Amino acid sequence: MNAGPVVKLVLLILVYFSVVSWAIILYKQFVVQRAIRDSDKFLDFFWSKKRFDTIGQGLGNYRHSPLTVLFREVYHELAQRRGTEGQAKEQMMADLGEQERVARVLRRATTSETHRLEKYLSFLATTGSAAPFIGLFGTVWGIMDAFHGIGQSGNASLAVVAPGISEALVATAIGLVAAIPAVIGYNHFVNKVNILTGEMDNFSQEMLNIVQRMGRGH
Amino acid sequence: MSATRLSFNHSNHDHPKLGRFLVASLIAHTVLVILLAGGLFDSARRVKPPVYYVDLVHKPVLNPQAGRPEARAKPAPKAPAAKKAVAPQPKAKPKPTADKLPTAKTKPTPAPKPEAVKSAEQRRLAAIEELRQKQARQSDIDDIKQRLAKLQSAGASVPQDVPIGMPDGSGTEAGVSVVSHVQAFIQSNWALSPYLLDQSRMGTIQAKVFLVYSDSGELIRYRILEPSGDSQFDDSIKRAIIKSKQLDHKLPKTMELTVLFNLKEMAAVRR
The missing domain is CATH 1.10.287 (Helix Hairpins)
Incomplete structure (x- = not known):
């Protein structure tokens, strides 16, 4: 390829974007798929058991689900309170501040898990929006170079003009090749993360209800 | 529910490393580039070798051999x-x-x-x-x-092995005479509405033209030696000559030719 250094640099950047985008797409597919699968299984398991300690012992089977993190945080919080205060369960749960603390723990865990699930998605968004422009820049630069060469050679036949423009257009093509999968992947994973976030919100509400019922001694 | 049973690390999600996927993506991109560079997908746009058709029958030569300029006229x-x-x-x-x-x-x-x-x-x-x-x-x-x-x-009795040349040819070269070739070429570019012609004088209308063509088949100059007397016919001959400023074949050398254009013959060939 006879492209200039700027066009070559643009192509390298686009290849880098493409490689990393595809790595993120594969990684996210792996992580999100397992998270959804383990969440479904964990919810079935959660509602089939009546004791927190029994559920806590089986968490290892669903370690990829974000819901297990929420449950673990609440369970840990409740255990810490009981271990530090050493008071009776009824007395502990009667405290109205306890429910707020559990709610805060759930919000923190939900936020943390959402961030974990959304990790690297910003790179896909950046690639999807910036790669075509980077490619376009490379094309414009390449065409500028081509016309400069034509002006110097003084020959404007199609045989002289076409190769330079063709090479310059490769940059736009690679930009689109990098951007299209990134945009599709970004939309796909954002949708999946939204589904998981909704599941976490619902689970948080259920956990708060349970903690509240426990406080009332039901 | 004791704290000891909750001893597992809650942040432990057993995530796979992104690095492994980066390596996989890099390998996939490299393979794709190699396949593209190797021409795996290049077969569809591979340019077929050009086919050249050479019209040997109408090749203008200086000394045409005895034969027929066209297979049909044999x-x-x-x-x-x-x-x-x-x-x-x-x-x-x-x-x-x-x-x-x-x-x-x-x-x-x-x-x-x-x-x-x-x-x-x-x-x-x-x-x-x-x-x-x-x-x-x-x-x-x-x-x-x-x-x-x-x-x-x-009209189907033409043997295949009749030599290519001219009926009155006496040379040794396969082809047609330059004058015949130039005349045929100009006639192929000639056009005249039959409604503009004086039908009664059709047989007598003819013009003699002096032409100079370079060896590359380019018209250098021309002059009407004997006009036909019919300005429309003369103009049509001029238009045909100008259209024929570049012949479809090279000539053996720069040549000065005197060609007679007869309206009746040209009209007959046109039909």
């Missing part, structure tokens, strides 16, 4: 061949002399030897047999003649 050479086929006939003519033998035999009757009579009969029988054969041959020749005439009228 019935003429066949006529001599037909004549040659007829030629053996005169040779057969002397044979009827055998027919006269019986009449001649009446004269030697004064010597009526028995052996001589026998041989005379044999000779007579041989002569009759020969006459039959001659008649059969004659009927075959007539049949061939008829078939030949049919083929000639159908």
Whole structure:
């Protein structure tokens, strides 16, 4: 390829974007798929058991689900309170501040898990929006170079003009090749993360209800 | 529910490393680039080798050999061949002399030897047999003649091996004469509405033009030596010459040509 250094640099950047985008797409597919699968299984398991300690012992089977993190945080919080205060369960749960603390723990865990699930998605968004422009820049630069060469050679036949423009257009093509999968992947994973976030919100509400019922001694 | 049972790390999600996926993506991209560079997908857009068609029949040469400029115009050479086929006939003519033998035999009757009579009969029988054969041959020749005439009228009697040249050619080169080629080329670019022509004068309208073409087939200059007297015809010839400023073949050398354009002939070729 006879492209200039700027066009070559643009192509390298686009290849880098493409490689990393595809790595993120594969990684996210792996992580999100397992998270959804383990969440479904964990919810079935959660509602089939009546004791927190029994559920806590089986968490290892669903370690990829974000819901297990929420449950673990609440369970840990409740255990810490009981271990530090050493008071009776009824007395502990009667405290109205306890429910707020559990709610805060759930919000923190939900936020943390959402961030974990959304990790690297910003790179896909950046690639999807910036790669075509980077490619376009490379094309414009390449065409500028081509016309400069034509002006110097003084020959404007199609045989002289076409190769330079063709090479310059490769940059736009690679930009689109990098951007299209990134945009599709970004939309796909954002949708999946939204589904998981909704599941976490619902689970948080259920956990708060349970903690509240426990406080009332039901 | 003791704290010891909750000893697992809540942040432990057993995540796979992104690095592994980066390596996988890099390998996939490298393989794709190698496949593209190797031309795996290149077969669809591979350029087929160009095919060149060379019109040898109309190649203009300085000294065309004897032959025909076009395959279609070759019935003429066949006529001599037909004549040659007829030629053996005169040779057969002397044979009827055998027919006269019986009449001649009446004269030697004064010597009526028995052996001589026998041989005379044999000779007579041989002569009759020969006459039959001659008649059969004659009927075959007539049949061939008829078939030949049919083929000639159908215009399909051109043998494949007739040499490419000119009917009046005396040189050694395969091709047509430069004048014929240039005239045919200009005529191919000639156009004139028949409604503008004076039909009564059609046979007499002709113009003589002097042309100079370079060896690359480019028209250098031209001049109408003898105008036809019909300005529309002269103008149409000029337009055709200007259209023919670049010939479709190179010429052997820079040439000065005098070409006669006859309206009736040109109109006939056009039809």
